[in-house]
Amino acid sequence: xxxxxxxxxxxxxxxxxxxxxxxxxxxxxxxxxxxxxxxxxxxxxxxxxxxxxxxxxxxxxxxxxxxxxxxxxxxxxxxxxxxxxxxxxxxxxxxxxxxxxxxxxxxxxxxxxxxxxxxxxxxxxxxxxxxxxxxxxxxxxxxxxxxxxxxxxxxxxxxxxxxxxxxxxxxxxxxxxxxxxxxxxxxxxxxxxxxxxxxxxxxxxxxxxxxxxxxxxxxxxxxxxxxxxxxxxxxxxxxxxxxxxxxxxxxxxxxxxxxxxxxxxxxxxxxxxxxxxxxxxxxxxxxxxxxxxxxxxxxxxxxxxxxxxxxxxxxxxxxxxxxxxxxxxxxxxxxxxxxxxxxxxxxxxxxxxxxxxxxxxxxxxxxxxxxxxxxxxxxxxxxxxxxxxxxxxxxxxxxxxxxxxxxxxxxxxxxxxxxxxxxxxxxxxxxxxxxxxxxxxxxxxxxxxxxxxxxxxxxxxxxxxxxxxxxx
Amino acid sequence: xxxxxxxxxxxxxxxxxxxxxxxxxxxxxxxxxxxxxxxxxxxxxxxxxxxxxxxxxxxxxxxxxxxxxxxxxxxxxxxxxxxxxxxxxxxxxxxxxxxxxxxxxxxxxxxxxxxxxxxxxxxxxxxxxxxxxxxxxxxxxxxxxxxxxxxxxxxxxxxxxxxxxxxxxxxxxxxxxx
Numbered sequence: 001x002x003x004x005x006x007x008x009x010x011x012x013x014x015x016x017x018x019x020x021x022x023x024x025x026x027x028x029x030x031x032x033x034x035x036x037x038x039x040x041x042x043x044x045x046x047x048x049x050x051x052x053x054x055x056x057x058x059x060x061x062x063x064x065x066x067x068x069x070x071x072x073x074x075x076x077x078x079x080x081x082x083x084x085x086x087x088x089x090x091x092x093x094x095x096x097x098x099x100x101x102x103x104x105x106x107x108x109x110x111x112x113x114x115x116x117x118x119x120x121x122x123x124x125x126x127x128x129x130x131x132x133x134x135x136x137x138x139x140x141x142x143x144x145x146x147x148x149x150x151x152x153x154x155x156x157x158x159x160x161x162x163x164x165x166x167x168x169x170x171x172x173x174x175x176x177x178x179x180x181x182x183x184x185x186x187x188x189x190x191x192x193x194x195x196x197x198x199x200x201x202x203x204x205x206x207x208x209x210x211x212x213x214x215x216x217x218x219x220x221x222x223x224x225x226x227x228x229x230x231x232x233x234x235x236x237x238x239x240x241x242x243x244x245x246x247x248x249x250x251x252x253x254x255x256x257x258x259x260x261x262x263x264x265x266x267x268x269x270x271x272x273x274x275x276x277x278x279x280x281x282x283x284x285x286x287x288x289x290x291x292x293x294x295x296x297x298x299x300x301x302x303x304x305x306x307x308x309x310x311x312x313x314x315x316x317x318x319x320x321x322x323x324x325x326x327x328x329x330x331x332x333x334x335x336x337x338x339x340x341x342x343x344x345x346x347x348x349x350x351x352x353x354x355x356x357x358x359x360x361x362x363x364x365x366x367x368x369x370x371x372x373x374x375x376x377x378x379x380x381x382x383x384x385x386x387x388x389x390x391x392x393x394x395x396x397x398x399x400x401x402x403x404x405x406x407x408x409x410x411x412x413x414x415x416x417x418x419x420x421x422x423x424x425x426x427x428x429x430x431x432x433x434x435x436x437x438x439x440x441x442x443x444x445x446x447x448x449x450x451x452x453x454x455x456x457x458x459x460x461x462x463x464x465x466x467x468x469x470x471x472x
Numbered sequence: 473x474x475x476x477x478x479x480x481x482x483x484x485x486x487x488x489x490x491x492x493x494x495x496x497x498x499x500x501x502x503x504x505x506x507x508x509x510x511x512x513x514x515x516x517x518x519x520x521x522x523x524x525x526x527x528x529x530x531x532x533x534x535x536x537x538x539x540x541x542x543x544x545x546x547x548x549x550x551x552x553x554x555x556x557x558x559x560x561x562x563x564x565x566x567x568x569x570x571x572x573x574x575x576x577x578x579x580x581x582x583x584x585x586x587x588x589x590x591x592x593x594x595x596x597x598x599x600x601x602x603x604x605x606x607x608x609x610x611x612x613x614x615x616x617x618x619x620x621x622x623x624x625x626x627x628x629x630x631x632x633x634x635x636x637x638x639x640x641x642x643x644x645x646x647x648x649x650x
Contacts, residue, residue, distance in 0.1 A: 101516045101517055101520060104517075104520065105516075105520050108520065108524045108527065108528070109527065111528065112524070112527035112528055112531055115528065115531035115532060115535060116530075116531040116534070118531075118535060119531050119534035119535045119538060120534070122535065122538045122539055122542050123534060123537075123538040125542060126538050126541045126542045127541075127551075127552075128552050129551050129552050129555065129591075132587075135551065135555075135587070135588070135591050136587040136588075136590070136591060139591065140587075140590060140591040140594050141594075143591065143594035143595065144594050144595040147594060147595045148595040149567065153567075153595050154595070156595075158590065158597045158598070160587070160590070161590070183559075185552065213516045213519065213520060216520065216523070217519055217520055217523035218523075219527070220520075220523040220524055220526060220527025220528075221523050221526055221527065223527045223530065223531060224523070224525075224526025224527040224528070224529060224530040224531075225526070225530060226530040226533055226534070229530055229531065229534050230534070233534065233538075370526070370530065371529075371530070373526050373530075376522055376523070376525075376526050379522060380519045380522050380523050383515055383518055383519040383522075384515070384516065384519045
């Protein structure tokens with residue numbers, strides 16, 4: 001593969017990232033700093049790119065250089081619009097000198113991330129097709145989307161390729177194929193590494209407000225989860241889904257009524273977009289949308305600002321949900337699990353033997369995840385926890401619990417052999433919610449942020465190019 | 473009393489071991505402000521050390537697993553070679569459904585080959601014709617995966633269809649559909 005092809009694919013990834021990152025900065029949403037904005041920008045940009053590509057193909061366009069120009073133009077215009085417009089008022093946090101332990105933590109996390117990237121690159125070059133589901137389904141469907149000459153053929157998938165599965169990952173890979181000018185195994189590999197790295201970076205950036213050490217510890221624990229590293233290398237859709245789920249929760253945590261109303265609504269709208277993108281990635285995304293949305297809403301109660309934020313969340317999710325709904329209605333086949341439900345579903349659900357098998361498998365799966373990293377995370381979070389002052393976010397942990405209950409229900413209802421289904425799917429489901437669980441375990445609201453922002457807070461208007469100095 | 477002496481003395485020496493004195497000493501140490509402060513200050517380091525143990529071990533493990541495979545060369549992933557070969561053959565086929573036949577009796581192997589060929593021949597639909605390869609149902613391009621080259625030739629003679637053979641000689645197009 002030539003350097004030119006790599007460069008074209010890098011541009012395909014960078015343009016939406018820059019555009020989304022610039023908009024995040026403009027509206028003052030998401031984690032502060034270039035790492036957080038880049039990570040969140042990549043996650044949002046990937047979803048926007050996949051929607052653009054799908055829309056283009058659905059409207060009769062072909063995957064050629066015209067699309068690459070069209071796509072590049074859209075994201076360039078978005079980027080210019082974000083950079084040229086006035087930035088929102090940005091709260092400048094008083095800068096805090098990082099201690100030696102924080103600096104050490106950053107160095108160790110960087111070393112860990114570098115090792116992980118090296119491992120992913122070597123693994124991708126050794127097994128360029130990824131693992132079973134990647135080449136047999138996700139990347140095969142990307143080839144349909146890219147290679148088919150007509151719209152009908154592009155969106156027609158053989159029944160063995162699970163035609164009802166959503167299209168974010170295949171469309172993103174096909175978009176990279178279009179930029180590359182042909183099918184290349186580097187496209188899905190590059191996307192897989194980028195999503196994995198963005199998830200780790202987003203976790204690190206989102207936890208910065210809890211302190212440098214918890215942020216680095218959570219990132220190290222994520223990068224120290226062998227199951228998660230392997231899922232990233234496999235080019236499966238679980239790591240992209242994990243990224244959207246984490247982004248959804250991080251943005252929702254930002255949509256706090258204690259912040260100013262406009263930014264609260266903007267955060268909720270971006271969170272909604274991530275929630276819709278999660279469903280546009282995998283069917284499990286629907287469960288996360290409900291679990292995270294419900295726990296967040298119930299944690300805040302029926303108050304007017306929360307209702308307004310919920311409305312913004314729904315509005316933000318409209319585009320990816322619309323695309324998912326269109327895709328689902330257009331596919332003739334039903335989901336294999338839903339199609340098999342009938343009169344026997346209730347008996348399967350209430351079968352004590354099945355419940356015992358599922359409960360045991362979940363227990364073992366959680367203990368075995370990443371060679372016992374769950375215990376490591378619990379110990380590290382307990383050691384770092386200080387009694388009393390800092391406030392924890394309980395709803396993301398409740399959302400993880402609710403999602404696990406939902407998955408257990410699906411396993412109870414599955415028409416497939418239960419042991420086989422658990423053995424092949426459970427570890428991937430745990431991978432999906434692991435970054436969110438780490439975020440929930442390590443998030444501590446700083447004591448100063450518990451109170452509503454006071455008028456005396458250093459709110460300054462940042463200029464388009466740079467942040468102004470704090471006035472306080 | 474030193475530890476080696478303790479072991480040499482055997483069980484009879486246990487009661488003389490100054491457990492209480494050591495515990496008292498530790499308690500005194502823990503009660504001093506300096507020690508408590510040192511322990512509390514060391515807490516982030518301890519947490520970080522535990523997280524770093526995980527964070528460095530797992531990426532190192534993935535490197536340790538995949539680096540030797542990479543050194544072994546492309547043979548570690550025969551799937552991508554097959555896909556490339558079928559892709560090249562597929563370039564000569566029209567964009568029409570393709571049938572897949574195989575003399576393999578192992579469902580896992582059949583499935584693997586079928587999905588690799590479906591991947592390589594996208595956006596054509598590859599239809600698995602089932603284990604019975606002796607009775608082709610209709611004339612269409614056929615991709616076959618035969619362990620036994622004789623089987624492939626016999627099938628080709630009967631059907632007059634396109635056959636791709638893997639008989640240890642790589643893949644090759646034997647006959648064209650009339």
